Amino acid sequence: MRRRADLLFVAAAILASATPAQAADRQSISIAPGRLGEAAIALGRQTGASIGMSDQALAGLATQGVEGSLTVEAALKRLLKGTRATARRIDARTWRIERMRIASAPAASPAPPVPPAPAPEAPPAEIIVTASKRDTPLPRYAGMVEALDNGVFTSAQAASGTATLLARIASLSSTHAGNGRNKLFIRAIADSGVAGPTQATTGQYLGDMRLNYAAPDPDLKLYDVGRVEVLEGPQGTLYGAGSLGGIxxxxxxxxxxxxxxxxxxxxxxxxxxxxxxxxxxxxxxxxxxxxxxxxxxxxxxxxxxxxxxxxxxxxxxxxxxxxxxxxxxxxxxxxxxxxxxxxxxxxxxxxxxxxxxxxxxxxxxxxxxxxxxxxxxxxxxxxxxxxxxxxxxxxxxxxxxxxxxxxxxxxxxxxxxxxxxxxxxxxxxxxxxxxxxxxxxxxxxxxxxxxxxxxxxxxxxxxxxxxxxxxxxxxxxxxxxxxxxxxxxxxxxxxxxxxxxxxxxxxxxxxxxxxxxxxxxxxxxxxxxxxxxxxxxxxxxxxxxxxxxxxxxxxxxxxxxxxxxxxxxxxxxxxxxxxxxxxxxxxxxxxxxxxxxxxxxxxxxxxxxxxxxxxxxxxxxxxxxxxxxxxxxxxxxxxxxxxxxxxxxxxxxxxxxxxxxxxxxxxxxxxxxxxxxxxxxxxxxxxxxxxxxxxxxxxxxxxxxxxxxxxxxxxxxxxxxxxxxxxxxxxxxxxxxxxxxxxxxxxxxxxxxxxxxxxxxxxxxxxxxxxxxxxxxxxxxxxxxxxxxxxxxxxxxxxxxxxxxxxxxxx
CATH class of the missing domain: 2.40.170.20 (TonB-dependent receptor, beta-barrel domain)
Structure with missing residues (x-):
């Protein structure tokens, strides 16, 4: 899952020891398949190198895992293999991941077209629970969570808005008074089906911004949505009032x-x-x-x-x-x-x-x-x-x-x-x-x-x-x-x-x-x-x-x-x-x-x-x-x-x-x-x-x-x-x-x-x-x-x- 901190720049300069390792030193590296943003952070933590990227789109690329005793340069080459990115060394400890530039070829006689080689299947990415506000890996999250990425939202499902989430998540339920009039419930934390002045039991957010308070679900359409996370509640510590059932x-x-x-x-x-x-x-x-x-x-x-x-x-x-x-x-x-x-x-x-x-x-x-x-x-x-x-x-x-x-x-x-x-x-x-x-x-x-x-x-x-x-x-x-x-x-x-x-x-x-x-x-x-x-x-x-x-x-x-x-x-x-x-x-x-x-x-x-x-x-x-x-x-x-x-x-x-x-x-x-x-x-x-x-x-x-x-x-x-x-x-x-x-x-x-x-x-x-x-x-x-x-x-x-x-x- 793409980290919020990776949206523009991944800064992973955590010292592995009191004396930083040099880029040419071989080190024990173990990185699971996942998104490039998380992989770059893990590599920085394990090697003490500073690895940055300025294009947020690259942070979401899928990468293969890396395992073994490798230099930072070798590990980066393996991570970036098959992607549209390359790594450029800034100094002995600093690397920058950039979008690969394709040079224009000189004019030449046209050659017969060659069918492109099939792209290798991207490895599934690790799921990161960003709604925890601490970017917690799913195996380390204590609670029930549903994470739907953009691969599940067709244009028809995006047009259906909240109805798409109801169809995909068994613990999510709703009243059905009409679009924009419904109350949402997670798990079994439901008060009633009548619309009065009380606050919702389910908190709804667009990114970090609260969507509702003393009103029903606004039922925003899901066009161009990258991810939806549903955390079962209560979620009082991180989200406060109105998150009884979850968020x-x-x-x-x-x-x-x-x-x-x-x-x-x-x-x-x-x-x-x-x-x-x-x-x-x-x-x-x-x-x-x-x-x-x-x-x-x-x-x-x-x-x-x-x-x-x-x-x-x-x-x-x-x-x-x-x-x-x-x-x-x-x-x-x-x-x-x-x-x-x-x-x-x-x-x-x-x-x-x-x-x-x-x-x-x-x-x-x-x-x-x-x-x-x-x-x-x-x-x-x-x-x-x-x-x-x-x-x-x-x-x-x-x-x-x-x-x-x-x-x-x-x-x-x-x-x-x-x-x-x-x-x-x-x-x-x-x-x-x-x-x-x-x-x-x-x-x-x-x-x-x-x-x-x-x-x-x-x-x-x-x-x-x-x-x-x-x-x-x-x-x-x-x-x-x-x-x-x-x-x-x-x-x-x-x-x-x-x-x-x-x-x-x-x-x-x-x-x-x-x-x-x-x-x-x-x-x-x-x-x-x-x-x-x-x-x-x-x-x-x-x-x-x-x-x-x-x-x-x-x-x-x-x-x-x-x-x-x-x-x-x-x-x-x-x-x-x-x-x-x-x-x-x-x-x-x-x-x-x-x-x-x-x-x-x-x-x-x-x-x-x-x-x-x-x-x-x-x-x-x-x-x-x-x-x-x-x-x-x-x-x-x-x-x-x-x-x-x-x-x-x-x-x-x-x-x-x-x-x-x-x-x-x-x-x-x-x-x-x-x-x-x-x-x-x-x-x-x-x-x-x-x-x-x-x-x-x-x-x-x-x-x-x-x-x-x-x-x-x-x-x-x-x-x-x-x-x-x-x-x-x-x-x-x-x-x-x-x-x-x-x-x-x-x-x-x-x-x-x-x-x-x-x-x-x-x-x-x-x-x-x-x-x-x-x-x-x-x-x-x-x-x-x-x-x-x-x-x-x-x-x-x-x-x-x-x-x-x-x-x-x-x-």
Missing amino acids: IRIMPNAPNLGDYGGQVSAGLSATQHGDPGGDLSATLNLPIVAEKLALRVVGYGVQEGGYIDDVNRGEDDVNRVRTWGGRAALRFAPDENWTIDLNGVYQHIDGDDAQYATRSVGRLQRASAVSQPYFSDYLLANLRIERQWDSLRFVSSTGYVRHELAESYDATQPGSAPALFRQDNKVDIFSTENRLVRDLDNGLGWILGAAYLQSTSDIHRSLTSYGTAAVLPEIIPNVPVIGSGRAAPATGVRNSVKEATLFGEASFEPVKGLIATIGGRLTNSRLSGEALEPVAALSSVDIARAEAQADRNETIFLPSASLLTDAIPDVTLYARFQQGFRPGGLAVDDQRVRRYQNDRISTFELGFRKGVPGRDPLALSANVAYTDWRDIQADVTDRIGLPTTANIGDGRIYTVEGRIVLRPLSALTLDGSFIYNDSKLSRPAQFLRALSYEGESLSLPNVANLGGRLALDYRMALAQDMSLHLNGAARYVGKSRLGVGPILGQTQGDYVDTSLTASITRGPVQYSLSLTNLLDSNGNRFSLGTPFDLRSDYYTPLRPRTLRIGIDFAF
Whole structure:
């Protein structure tokens, strides 16, 4: 995995002894196959030589291993064999890896063309867990991690965004209210399926910049993404609040300082029972000053055809979704030790209508009185600065996010005029993190950092009735019903949090073969909340009391510890303990403003890992975890049916998961994984205790009891410049409940989702054909329709069988 420190310059001048070895001395060298960036660092550490490179693209080249008693020059020649790079000696101890220059040949008589020799297969690279913030090799990482590199993202999968990650990772789950409206859960750390003001349980990052806080998944498209890492949680020490279940870290491809290039892709899709769709994207990399300054720009547009019919309004395929947006990255490298990145992201999602259907009406049908459109606007700006001193790195990341999600729900009551409830959530996030990292051999080292985050969430609500009678019946208690399509405000809420944090983590080897890691995060949170546009019936005294309770300071320390051993060859055993938390805030419950307090989670896990997926013929991993969750925050519904947040009590979760990856042939990979969850609300809050059966506890919401995935991947060379790639997968999602209690107790899940993709690449052009939901299953992904009617048999169906044809062109 490409190290962040290698993006412009790899400085590996670590002294092997008090007297530096000369370049001509033979030394014992042992370097595993992997990326050139990691290999150069390892060679520098083992020999005391300083080895640099100014073109970040070279750091990602695959290299063969080197073993034996060699000089630095000989080792470099072996590492660079078959690559497009060469090594130039600067002085007795310093080498520079450069892009190989191909001299122009003098004019001569044309010779018969000679077919190029087949390129040797690049050795699989070592997996580096960069989301650990210390670039830890996978065998030395204590925990469950999924790492997806750019080889798995076709243009069709990039267009699907988060849905692609859900299809590939068994421990990742989601609600399915619509693109940009979903809550993501890792492992079984799920609070509820309703969207309220509470903070997410899963942290999402673009590089080092936080994507979300008190809002759903922004569902950024995965175009020009080099890697995605999913770390199971809690991840409180390194990532702080909102990482109870874990984190998802998306790493876009960085600007290339040396090469001009890009890619264009286009696709057309046809959905059975629905409308056609399409997608278009373009990527351009533009070096402005060679090896100093470069710009990389990505733009895209995606339309997903609708497939749900509204029989009451006589409209077909109402749930069409359009997404468009892009990213821009500017990289400046003033010298070999500095990297400065300026990044920007914008994405807009426009949904014509809600995504749910009603079983009693018919397959892929419902009967609504009004349309329920929604939109999501997402804007991000980030400045990242990195400075490298040999094995020491300083990283500073500062940025701003503006995220607005506007939703609408059918609020029509039986026998009444059509009505629509709207909710608009505007979230602003400012965050900065500054850390100092020292990476030593084999995952040893330390990190020390400070961070500050400020987030404000404004939720505005309104009710619109389209009735024209002189007197209209009340829909929400104490909220006026004006009629004639005019909106009346309902009580909203503003929550603000300011977090100042110090964190640190260190890994050391007390005895050979045993690595201990300890860490901690100290966070001071300043919380405040207030009611927005309160209805006239609300008592100003009650509002003032709730706001006073919400205005408070909290200081929390989150410890972490792990033990790991690789004393058994090619096997890693580990034990890990870590905590996480979410701050409290204000919520509106039955048009009253109430406070909810912070929750805290503690997880202890045992696991093992054998081999590295994609590198070894057999790779195994398994994990058993126990989670204790106190004062669980959950987005629930109040007596009226509106989303609100409350502490629902204490819970516990047992989790067992495993994965096996086989490579019976160099071209064939078989991948199987499963996860089993047993969750209970062991001590329900007072308002939920009446719902518990005698001697039995309630299950936590949105936690499937069982999930699994089977996949195959086959790659074959058809000719000198032509290759075939086949990929097929089937994922099972087990049963879960929408929420807590009989009203939100509807079941969901228990379905199989399937996909098949084939692509042929010839030179710079790739032709692809993909098919999703091969069986045209009608499985229920999510049982919530409109919160104003929680007793109908709503379900959110899988997208019906969809065929896509696409073409990609690289230049």
